[in-house]
Amino acid sequence: xxxxxxxxxxxxxxxxxxxxxxxxxxxxxxxxxxxxxxxxxxxxxxxxxxxxxxxxxxxxxxxxxxxxxxxxxxxxxxxxxxxxxxxxxxxxxxxxxxxxxxxxxxxxxxxxxxxxxxxxxxxxxxxxxxxxxxxxxxxxxxxxxxxxxxxxxxxxxxxxxxxxxxxxxxxxxxxxxxxxxxxxxxxxxxxxxxxxxxxxxxxxxxxxxxxxxxxxxxxxxxxxxxxxxxxxxxxxxxxxxxxxxxxxxxxxxxxxxxxxxxxxxxxxxxxxxxxxxxxxxxxxxxxxxxxxxxxxxxxxxxxxxxxxxxxxxxxxxxxxxxxxxxxxxxxxxxxxxxxxxxxxx
Amino acid sequence: xxxxxxxxxxxxxxxxxxxxxxxxxxxxxxxxxxxxxxxxxxxxxxxxxxxxxxxxxxxxxxxxxxxxxxxxxxxxxxxxxxxxxxxxxxxxxxxxxxxxxxxxxxxxxxxxxxxxxxxxxxxxxxxxxxxxxxxxxxxxxxxxxxxxxxxxxxxxxxxxxxxxxxxxxxxxxxxxxxxxxxxxxxxxxxxxxxxxxxxxxxxxxxxxxxxxxxxxxxxxxxxxxxxxxxxxxxxxxxxxxxxxxxxxxxxxxxxxxxxxxxxxxxxxxxxxxxxxxxxxxxxxxxxxxxxxxxxxxxxxxxxxxxxxxxxxxxxxxxxxxxxxxxxxxxxxxxxxxxxxxxxxx
DNA sequence: TTTATTTACGCAATCGTTCCCGGTAACGAT
DNA sequence: ATCGTTACCGGGAACGATTGCGTAAATAAA
Numbered sequence: 001x002x003x004x005x006x007x008x009x010x011x012x013x014x015x016x017x018x019x020x021x022x023x024x025x026x027x028x029x030x031x032x033x034x035x036x037x038x039x040x041x042x043x044x045x046x047x048x049x050x051x052x053x054x055x056x057x058x059x060x061x062x063x064x065x066x067x068x069x070x071x072x073x074x075x076x077x078x079x080x081x082x083x084x085x086x087x088x089x090x091x092x093x094x095x096x097x098x099x100x101x102x103x104x105x106x107x108x109x110x111x112x113x114x115x116x117x118x119x120x121x122x123x124x125x126x127x128x129x130x131x132x133x134x135x136x137x138x139x140x141x142x143x144x145x146x147x148x149x150x151x152x153x154x155x156x157x158x159x160x161x162x163x164x165x166x167x168x169x170x171x172x173x174x175x176x177x178x179x180x181x182x183x184x185x186x187x188x189x190x191x192x193x194x195x196x197x198x199x200x201x202x203x204x205x206x207x208x209x210x211x212x213x214x215x216x217x218x219x220x221x222x223x224x225x226x227x228x229x230x231x232x233x234x235x236x237x238x239x240x241x242x243x244x245x246x247x248x249x250x251x252x253x254x255x256x257x258x259x260x261x262x263x264x265x266x267x268x269x270x271x272x273x274x275x276x277x278x279x280x281x282x283x284x285x286x287x288x289x290x291x292x293x294x295x296x297x298x299x300x301x302x303x304x305x306x307x308x309x310x311x312x313x314x315x316x317x318x319x320x321x322x323x324x325x326x327x328x329x330x331x332x333x334x335x336x337x338x339x340x341x342x343x344x345x
Numbered sequence: 346x347x348x349x350x351x352x353x354x355x356x357x358x359x360x361x362x363x364x365x366x367x368x369x370x371x372x373x374x375x376x377x378x379x380x381x382x383x384x385x386x387x388x389x390x391x392x393x394x395x396x397x398x399x400x401x402x403x404x405x406x407x408x409x410x411x412x413x414x415x416x417x418x419x420x421x422x423x424x425x426x427x428x429x430x431x432x433x434x435x436x437x438x439x440x441x442x443x444x445x446x447x448x449x450x451x452x453x454x455x456x457x458x459x460x461x462x463x464x465x466x467x468x469x470x471x472x473x474x475x476x477x478x479x480x481x482x483x484x485x486x487x488x489x490x491x492x493x494x495x496x497x498x499x500x501x502x503x504x505x506x507x508x509x510x511x512x513x514x515x516x517x518x519x520x521x522x523x524x525x526x527x528x529x530x531x532x533x534x535x536x537x538x539x540x541x542x543x544x545x546x547x548x549x550x551x552x553x554x555x556x557x558x559x560x561x562x563x564x565x566x567x568x569x570x571x572x573x574x575x576x577x578x579x580x581x582x583x584x585x586x587x588x589x590x591x592x593x594x595x596x597x598x599x600x601x602x603x604x605x606x607x608x609x610x611x612x613x614x615x616x617x618x619x620x621x622x623x624x625x626x627x628x629x630x631x632x633x634x635x636x637x638x639x640x641x642x643x644x645x646x647x648x649x650x651x652x653x654x655x656x657x658x659x660x661x662x663x664x665x666x667x668x669x670x671x672x673x674x675x676x677x678x679x680x681x682x683x684x685x686x687x688x689x690x
Numbered sequence: 691t692t693t694a695t696t697t698a699c700g701c702a703a704t705c706g707t708t709c710c711c712g713g714t715a716a717c718g719a720t
Numbered sequence: 721a722t723c724g725t726t727a728c729c730g731g732g733a734a735c736g737a738t739t740g741c742g743t744a745a746a747t748a749a750a
Contacts, residue, residue: 007706018730023708033728048484050462054408055706057399058735065442074424082418086445095464097410097442100431117395119440139393262634286629289607291636352736363700368738378698400736403705 006049015039026051065095066312067115067123071103071226077255077283077301078126081150084305085124092313094121103225105130112136122146122312127154129191129226146315146322150308151299153195160311162304162328166196169297169332170203170253173279176295177249178211180340182277186219186240186247188233188261190226190254197222200253200281218243227256230263237264249273249340252280262290262339277340281332292338300330351394360384371396410440411657412460412468416448416571422600422628422646423471426495429650430469437658439466448570450475457481467491467657472499474536474571491660491667495653496644498540505656507649507673511541514642514677515548515598518624521640522594523556525685527622531564531585531592533578533606535571535599542567545598545626563588572601575608582609594618594685597625607635607684622685626677637683645675 008026012019017036025032025040032040043049057063068085070078082098089096097120099111108128113136115123125137125147134154141147141157150162177185187204190197201220208215221236223229233256240247252258258280265272272278272292279295287294307328315322338344353371357364362381370377370385377385402408413430415423427443434441442465444456453473458481460468470482470492479499486492486502495507522530532549535542546565553560566581568574578601585592597603603625610617617623617637624640632639652673660667683689 008708009706019707020709020731021729023706024729027708031728036728052403052706053462053464054399054402055735056708058397058403058705058737059707059709061735063399073418073427074421076419079419079424083445090459095442097440100428114435117398119398259631259634266634284631286604286631286635289604289611289636290631290634291638293636353738354736364737365701365739366699368736369699372738376698381698397736400705401738403707403735404737404739406705 067120080301081305084302088309101128103129109136126152148312162308164299166199167203170200171207174204174207182249184247185249188252233260249277295340412465425646426650429647430654433654446473448474454481471497493657507653509644509675511544512548515545516552519549519552527594529592530594533597578605594622640685
């Protein structure tokens with residue numbers, strides 16, 4: 001069943017005009033007499049005419065829609081980002097099309113190709129945990145296709161990038177743990193390929209060194225899927241808890257890592273923070289309701305989405321090729337709660 | 346900066362053929378000689394040709410994309426639904442375009458009009474809390490535009506509908522509370538306009554009556570925005586707790602209502618379930634980590650999204666107008682945890 | 691050899707809209 | 721009477737792809 005809609009031709013025929021005249025009348029051209037305009041406008045209103053955006057897209061070679069690639073929308077951080085993206089996009093008359101990689105490189109490639117087959121004007125990307133090869137994106141980028149990276153960026157491509165100061169986030173969290181008296185601080189990190197993982201661990205390391213703690217790689221465990229799978233978190237934590245000197249605090253560097261970590265402790269009846277402290281990167285808005293309430297590094301996700309979208313649309317609408325790319329760095333925020341602070345219980 | 350892409354014309358020109366021949370060669374028509382096909386295919390591959398979906402849409406009068414309208418994607422239930430929708434849509438070669446109403450009627454109307462201005466082939470809708478007037482949807486529906494409702498459906502329109510058995514959900518939850526010994530069970534409900542609210546309260550009432558408890562409307566509070574705003578939940582709970590006989594259990598009939606309820610109790614140091622028990626409709630996958638862990642009625646969100654999408658695409662691709670509309674009802678699932686069961690603590 | 695059939699391709703219309711060229715009145719100036 | 725100007729409007733190409741129809745050449749059948 002096709003949905004037949006009103007076109008400019010129908011109006012022209014009904015009023016005994018040409019399509020050009022109708023088109024011009026609708027766009028309020030000076031070449032059309034006031035009476036004709038009035039007739040056209042009234043009739044279009046009456047039959048509820050809407051211009052066909054697809055025909056416009058074909059003519060103008062732009063679809064007024066942008067693609068988003070994230071790993072999961074069922075993740076507070078990303079759904080907040082999407083809200084930020086949406087808020088700007090709709091303001092400027094753009095549609096957004098969301099695709100999820102589910103942390104799979106293959107699905108990311110498929111999605112990029114699907115979206116980029118010219119039904120979108122630009123792309124907002126946060127790469128998957130597995131992504132190493134960037135050919136699928138470089139390809140587009142080299143042909144002048146507007147791409148903006150956010151959160152999980154890549155070094156090899158010259159584009160606009162919007163991130164939080166992950167180094168500072170890692171540093172602040174670690175420093176807080178040290179200041180709270182924890183001695184053996186382990187890191188439960190995401191995929192080694194991700195920029196955010198490297199940066200957060202960089203901050204973790206620097207804080208340890210600054211405070212005279214020794215940095216030991218055995219105290220770092222990576223989860224390729226960023227904690228999406230409970231098993232990988234379980235394995236990682238088993239490793240950490242088998243170390244000769246057990247860690248007394250854990251820095252989890254992603255949302256799902258943090259919550260699955262808490263789940264692990266709960267299952268094994270390991271008390272947080274008494275047996276072990278936990279701080280994580282998270283944008284959940286329920287961290288205050290968890291047991292114990294979670295200390296977190298929170299990222300300004302909404303703003304991140306907004307800025308990325310502004311940069312992208314700016315690039316899409318630029319007259320000539322953009323050569324100067326910006327790198328916006330937003331501040332993370334540390335929230336101290338029960339999971340790292342015994343006095344709060 | 347426009348992104349100039351390869352067209353069928355470029356191929357035709359390069360190979361000294363007409364566009365028709367190239368088109369047919371690409372579609373493997375029997376009218377084209379094997380050699381020509383080979384040349385065309387190889388060259389298209391080389392220059393990475395992709396057909397322009399917009400041109401196709403214009404010609405075929407279909408965009409192969411469907412619109413989704415939900416209140417919030419930053420809500421586990423809806424993001425799970427969207428995952429279900431996506432899983433089917435991408436399989437069948439459809440794009441999805443998501444729009445959020447943020448529980449506002451005005452934004453819902455704007456989104457519907459925006460999406461429906463012919464860039465989509467069908468619409469999946471879960472109405473906002475505020476929605477009473479349905480003209481914006483009826484309009485489309487009467488003109489044969491495919492619409493499928495899910496979760497928050499409306500009675501006045503004859504379309505496919507996919508819901509959970511909300512009556513049963515409300516009944517089971519209430520029955521569980523009664524069986525657990527609670528005497529004064531209050532209901533914290535969403536907008537009165539919503540189908541789900543009515544159905545869930547219906548189950549609540551029936552369970553009370555079946556078990557010989559008296560049903561008292563004073564024990565029901567509605568939140569127009571479904572708990573999105575903490576204040577409305579706070580007001581509602583203040584009302585309930587001021588009743589002569591204070592409720593000893595609460596049934597919250599939506600995700601945000603449930604969590605904000607818990608937040609209220611936590612703030613006021615009201616112990617759950619000792620001072621008051623709490624059970625809620627929720628699809629959070631963190632309910633086991635909350636303090637206390639939450640008893641919930643969980644809905645098969647992913648499946649719901651899948652079924653709704655299958656019905657929609659089936660209708661879009663139907664040869665003639667669909668007249669027989671289905672009403673699929675999925676079973677909810679009750680999970681008993683600490684918040685209603687003192688023995689689990 | 692003539693006719694019929696097959697093979698392989700091009701022309702042109704189509705989808706809905708915009709916009710570059712016209713073109714034709716009407717009117718005033720010369 | 722002729723020209724220039726202005727005000728209005730229509731024809732038709734273009735965007736990229738598909739497709740019905742026409743047709744030339746090659747081959748087969750008579």
